[in-house]
Amino acid sequence: MDAGKQQILGYFIEEAKEHLDTLEQGLLDLQSTMKDTERVNEMFRAAHSVKGGAAMLGFSSIQKIAHRLEDGFKILKEYPITPDQKLESLFIRGFDPLRDLLGRLQGPFGLRDEEADQLVQEAEPIFNQLQAHLNELLGEAGISVEDEDMPVPGVQRVAPPDIVAQVTAVLRQMLQQFRQAPNPANRQELEQLCGSLLNVGETSQTWQNLIQTAQSAIANPQFSYVTLAPLVIKEIRQASELVQAGRVDEVSPSSQLRQLAAQSEKRRIALTVEPNAAAEAIIAAFNQQQLSQLIERLQTAVK
Structure with missing residues (x-):
């Protein structure tokens, strides 16, 4: 892996770890978290951020798990339901594979496709149970939600452009x-x-x-x-x-x-038409990369 990609991956991992800390802290005491609207919003944004970063870097397994968690937090954010122990347990069980995926990603062998696919497959029944229980709690609270607004287990929703x-x-x-x-x-x-x-x-x-x-x-x-x-x-x-x-x-x-x-403001230098003097001025003003680019352009011009 080249240095640039490695550094970008490092930034993603560090940021994702912070978001996972936010999720874990909120889930470990979900009943208290639900009393604080901003904390629920933070959990939704954390899952959304992990999903977006994973999508950009091509980690579809992390993206899928984060997306399913985001769907669950969206319901908590928008509808006043009272969480029970079962809901808390299901959210934590859905969160665990996300933490596992990130741990493997930063491990010495990286995130292997076959392992990632298996974790996503194993998590699917958990999220189906989570969605079903959320529906039950919504029903108990007398909340009616239009079908198109609800995430459907096993079906990827097509969101409007954002x-x-x-x-x-x-x-x-x-x-x-x-x-x-x-x-x-x-x-x-x-x-x-x-x-x-x-x-x-x-x-x-x-x-x-x-x-x-x-x-x-x-x-x-x-x-x-x-x-x-x-x-x-x-x-x-x-x-x-x-x-x-x-x-x-x-x-x-x-x-x-x-x-x-x-620092990107373009610098100007004065050049004479005498080649040696012009070369000395350019060498003094340009860095190595700029000199290499100039040589390429000059070589193209004289062909």
Whole structure:
């Protein structure tokens, strides 16, 4: 695995571990958690974030388990039901395979497809029981829910297009470019992909500011993809979740991303037409990567 992909994976694992801590703490005393609306919302967002990160990196097993948990938390978030011991137990049993998958992912052998598929298959009956019990509790509470609003056991719901889904699709494309060896062509492609995200949150100045900051950082050839990829991918994905949740005022580029963007201002140097003097000026002003790119362009020009 190349260094850039390894670093992105590391960021995902660390972030996912934090989200799993949030889920575990909430589930271990679900009755108390249900009395605090914000804690329930945090659990829903935690499952949603793990699902989104896993989808972007192609870990479908983690995505599926997180999605089923998210469906359950969505019901807790939207309907005033009283949880019992059975519900708490089923949620914890559904949470365990998610923790197991993440543990295997960060282990020395990584997450093997056959093991991941088996864990997902074993978890399916648990989530079917969870959904059935949620339906029972809703019925006992006299809550009538339209069929189309309820998750159906064993059936993947097709959600309407949303900001997170749109952004995740673009981030996947950006991730593919980040995995390539840096060159002017794929750096320009990254800038264009990043720029296409401006339209996603076009009514939000905070969102546009974040995307423009990321674009500026990407544009600077002195920054390697190993440096850029984890930061850009993580900040844009997290910002999309804030926009989706109606928390656009909280969207802001980190100080690290702003620093990279600030350093991307194009420097100008004066060149004479005398080749040796021009070469000396360029060597003094350019870094190694910029020199390599310039040589490639010059070689193309003289062919």
